[in-house]
Amino acid sequence: MLDGQPRTRAELIELSGLARSTVAGRMDALLGADLLQPGGQSRSTGGRPPTTFVFNPLARLVLAADFGVSHGRAALTDLHARVLHEEVAELDIADGPEATLGWLLEAADRLLASAGRERADLAGVGIGLPGPVEHETGRAVKPPIMPGWDGFPVGDWVRERIGAPVLVDNDVNLMALGEHSVVYPHVEHLVFVKISTGIGAGIISGRQLHRGAQGSAGDLGHVQSPRGGDVQCSCGNTGCLEAIAGARAIAHELDRTQLRGADASRFVREQLVRGDRQAVAAIRRAGRDIGEVLASCVNLLNPSVVVLGGALALSGDASLLVGVREVIYARSLPLATGELSVVPSQTGEHAGVIGAATMAVQQFLHPRSVDALLQQTAQQVSPAGAGRA
Amino acid sequence: MLDGQPRTRAELIELSGLARSTVAGRMDALLGADLLQPGGQSRSTGGRPPTTFVFNPLARLVLAADFGVSHGRAALTDLHARVLHEEVAELDIADGPEATLGWLLEAADRLLASAGRERADLAGVGIGLPGPVEHETGRAVKPPIMPGWDGFPVGDWVRERIGAPVLVDNDVNLMALGEHSVVYPHVEHLVFVKISTGIGAGIISGRQLHRGAQGSAGDLGHVQSPRGGDVQCSCGNTGCLEAIAGARAIAHELDRTQLRGADASRFVREQLVRGDRQAVAAIRRAGRDIGEVLASCVNLLNPSVVVLGGALALSGDASLLVGVREVIYARSLPLATGELSVVPSQTGEHAGVIGAATMAVQQFLHPRSVDALLQQTAQQVSPAGAGRA
Structure with missing residues (x-):
C-alpha cells in the first residue's frame, strides 16, 4: 500500500494474508482517518470493476528534528518521510534540554503555519540527539557532550506539550535509518x-x-x-x-x-x-x-x-x-x-531528519497503531460511510 | 504452541491474530501430520469445556550434523532440537565432501534404527561446516581448510540421497543459534x-x-x-x-x-x-x-x-x-x-548440533512450510476427521 500502487480490497486481503474481516476493519479505520482514499477503478476481466484504494501520505504530517552539538534542524514531512518545510538554526546543545526543545516547539508551529496545518495533524514526532539515548523511554543517558541532558525525559517533555507520540534516538542511528529507507x-x-x-x-x-x-x-x-x-x-x-x-x-x-x-x-x-x-x-x-x-x-x-x-x-x-x-x-x-x-x-545533511521522520512514520503505521485508530474512529465514522467494495 | 502449553482453538486464533479459517486450516494440517494432538479439556467458565491441543515434538525427527576439521558429530533430535541419539567420529574434512557426507548418511541410518524410525520421519536436516557457506544455496564457498569442498552443493547432494529438506551453515553460526535457543x-x-x-x-x-x-x-x-x-x-x-x-x-x-x-x-x-x-x-x-x-x-x-x-x-x-x-x-x-x-x-560440545537442529526445525515449522503441509495432507486426511472444536 505504501508503495503508492492503487490496490483493490481483494488484493489487500491476498497480500496481507490477514482475515477478510481484519482487512475490512483496518481499511475502514484508514479510510475514516483519510489515510486511505478511493483511487478509481481497476481493470477487470469481466463484471463490475472493483474500486481501488491509494495511500494518502498527506493525511497526517510528521515533525522531525536532528540536533547536533551546535545546530538544530526541524522538518515537517509527509507520511513518506519526504521533507515539506524545514528550518535550521545555530544553537548550543549545552544550553540544556528546555532551551533546545523549546526552539523545536516554536519551529514546529512556524512550519505547521507554512503548511497551513495544525498540531492536531501531527501523526508523531521523531527526534535525534548527538549522544546515547535510551530509545524505549526517550531519555538521554550520560551524554558526554550534552551537559544538563542526563536522564532528561525528552520524549515525555515534548509529547506533553505537542500532544503527539514522540520517539527519540541518537543521531547516527537515525541517519542510518534515513539513508537506508530512501536510498x-x-x-x-x-x-x-x-x-x-x-x-x-x-x-x-x-x-x-x-x-x-x-x-x-x-x-x-x-x-x-x-x-x-x-x-x-x-x-x-x-x-x-x-x-x-x-x-x-x-x-x-x-x-x-x-x-x-x-x-x-x-x-x-x-x-x-x-x-x-x-x-x-x-x-x-x-x-x-x-x-x-x-x-x-x-x-x-x-x-x-x-x-x-x-x-x-x-x-x-x-x-x-x-x-x-x-x-x-x-x-x-x-x-x-x-x-x-x-x-x-x-541524503547528506538531511539523513538525520529523514531518519527521525521514518522512525515516527513506522510507529504510526504499525498494525497495532492502526488497530488503535480503528477503535478511535469507530466512534466518529459509521462503517457504512467508509464504503465496502 | 511450541512452549508446550495446551491451547484451545479460540486461544490460538487470538494469539496468532490470524483469520479463523487460516488457523483452522493450519490446525487441520498439523493434526493430520500428528504435529498437534488433542491435549484434554481446558477449564471453562461455563458450558461445554473446549478441547485443547498440544504440540507433539516427536511427530517428526531432525538429523543434525556438526563437522570440524577432524571430527563429525551426527545427532537425531526431536522438534524441540533435543538430542535423542548421537554418534561422533574422527574423520578428516580434507577427505572431501563425498566421503564426509557419506559417513553422515550411514550414521543417519544407524541413528534412525536406534530410535526405531525411518528416513521418511525426518522433517529436515541441518549441517554445520567449518568454513564459509552460502546459506541460500547450501554450498561451501572457498573454505580455506576444506580442500575439495569449494562450490560443492552440500545441501542438494544430501537432500537427493536422504529425501528431506537440507539446510547448511557454518559451524559458528550454528553454535550461536544452539546456545541462544537453549540457554x-x-x-x-x-x-x-x-x-x-x-x-x-x-x-x-x-x-x-x-x-x-x-x-x-x-x-x-x-x-x-x-x-x-x-x-x-x-x-x-x-x-x-x-x-x-x-x-x-x-x-x-x-x-x-x-x-x-x-x-x-x-x-x-x-x-x-x-x-x-x-x-x-x-x-x-x-x-x-x-x-x-x-x-x-x-x-x-x-x-x-x-x-x-x-x-x-x-x-x-x-x-x-x-x-x-x-x-x-x-x-x-x-x-x-x-x-x-x-x-x-x-551447551559445550553440543552447541553445533543443537544449532543445526534448531535451524532445520525453524524452517520446518515456518508458517509457509505448514501451509505446504496443508496442501499435502488435504489429499490424505478428510477435514472432518481432523476434528473441529
Whole structure:
C-alpha cells in the first residue's frame, strides 16, 4: 500500500494474508482517518470493476528534528518521510534540554503555519540527539557532550506539550535509518558512519536498526585504533579512533589546538572545501585510520553497503573516502568485500531528519497503531460511510 | 504452541491474530501430520469445556550434523532440537565432501534404527561446516581448510540421497543459534565466539542470526589484532587475531611448531587440562588478544551476552575467560559493559548440533512450510476427521 500502487480490497486481503474481516476493519479505520482514499477503478476481466484504494501520505504530517552539538534542524514531512518545510538554526546543545526543545516547539508551529496545518495533524514526532539515548523511554543517558541532558525525559517533555507520540534516538542511528529507507530500501545489511567531531555508526541488520541491548550499538569512535597508541581520549581511555581521527584531532594537526567540538569540525571542513593541502593529507590519513576500524566492522557484519556521512564526509573532497576504501579493501576478507560498496551519503545533511521522520512514520503505521485508530474512529465514522467494495 | 502449553482453538486464533479459517486450516494440517494432538479439556467458565491441543515434538525427527576439521558429530533430535541419539567420529574434512557426507548418511541410518524410525520421519536436516557457506544455496564457498569442498552443493547432494529438506551453515553460526535457543531464548543480542584452531563468531541480533550479505559475518579471526604486528596469517594478510591467538600460534609458543589444525588444538587443550603453566600463561595472553578484538565488537554491537565456546574455551581452565574479561571490561564503553555477561558456553560440545537442529526445525515449522503441509495432507486426511472444536 505504501508503495503508492492503487490496490483493490481483494488484493489487500491476498497480500496481507490477514482475515477478510481484519482487512475490512483496518481499511475502514484508514479510510475514516483519510489515510486511505478511493483511487478509481481497476481493470477487470469481466463484471463490475472493483474500486481501488491509494495511500494518502498527506493525511497526517510528521515533525522531525536532528540536533547536533551546535545546530538544530526541524522538518515537517509527509507520511513518506519526504521533507515539506524545514528550518535550521545555530544553537548550543549545552544550553540544556528546555532551551533546545523549546526552539523545536516554536519551529514546529512556524512550519505547521507554512503548511497551513495544525498540531492536531501531527501523526508523531521523531527526534535525534548527538549522544546515547535510551530509545524505549526517550531519555538521554550520560551524554558526554550534552551537559544538563542526563536522564532528561525528552520524549515525555515534548509529547506533553505537542500532544503527539514522540520517539527519540541518537543521531547516527537515525541517519542510518534515513539513508537506508530512501536510498537502499532493499539492502539487508548496511553500516552508516558519521564522521565529524565524533565518529559513530548506525547499523542496519536484516533491514532493521540494530540498537543493541542498551541502545549503545555502533560506537566506533571509542574502538581502539591500531595507530592510537597512548593518545588520550575524552572518554578516559587511550588510543580511541575518535582521539586520532575526529575533527578535533585533525584541527590539532593543523595547529588549531584550541578548537573544540563543532568549531573544530567547521574549521576542518572549511579547509577541505578550500582545498588546503595539509588538511587534505590529514583527512586522508584519518580516512585510513577509520578504514582500519571499519575493516573489522566489515569482517564482523558483512554489510553490502558502507555509507560515509557527517560534516567531514560531506565536504566535497574525496580524500576521506579514498583513505577509507584503501584500507577496507586491503584489510577485509575477499568474501566480505567482493560485492561491498563504500560510498558517500546521498541524503547528506538531511539523513538525520529523514531518519527521525521514518522512525515516527513506522510507529504510526504499525498494525497495532492502526488497530488503535480503528477503535478511535469507530466512534466518529459509521462503517457504512467508509464504503465496502 | 511450541512452549508446550495446551491451547484451545479460540486461544490460538487470538494469539496468532490470524483469520479463523487460516488457523483452522493450519490446525487441520498439523493434526493430520500428528504435529498437534488433542491435549484434554481446558477449564471453562461455563458450558461445554473446549478441547485443547498440544504440540507433539516427536511427530517428526531432525538429523543434525556438526563437522570440524577432524571430527563429525551426527545427532537425531526431536522438534524441540533435543538430542535423542548421537554418534561422533574422527574423520578428516580434507577427505572431501563425498566421503564426509557419506559417513553422515550411514550414521543417519544407524541413528534412525536406534530410535526405531525411518528416513521418511525426518522433517529436515541441518549441517554445520567449518568454513564459509552460502546459506541460500547450501554450498561451501572457498573454505580455506576444506580442500575439495569449494562450490560443492552440500545441501542438494544430501537432500537427493536422504529425501528431506537440507539446510547448511557454518559451524559458528550454528553454535550461536544452539546456545541462544537453549540457554538464552529471551536475549535479544548475543555474540558466540568459537576459539579453537580458528577463531570466529556467530552473531544474534534481534533474536535472529545475523549472517551478513554473503554469509561471512562474524569473521573475528582475521580482524587485525593490536599486538598482531607483521605476524604472517594463513589468509595472506598479517597481524590477524587468529595468527597470534589461535591454537596453532599457542602450540608454536609451546615449541610445537610442527602441529597444524586440529592437532594443535588438541595438544593445547591437553596441556591446559593437565595444568601446564606455560600453556596456561599462553592461553591467558591469547584471551587478552581476543578480548581486544571483542571489546570493539561489544562497542559495535552492544550485546548483553558474550559466550566463549570451542575446544580451547572448553578445557576446564578459566584463564582464557579471565583474559578476555580483563580486556573487555577495561576497553569497552561503560554503557555497553554495565549489564554485559561474558560466560563460557553451556551447551559445550553440543552447541553445533543443537544449532543445526534448531535451524532445520525453524524452517520446518515456518508458517509457509505448514501451509505446504496443508496442501499435502488435504489429499490424505478428510477435514472432518481432523476434528473441529
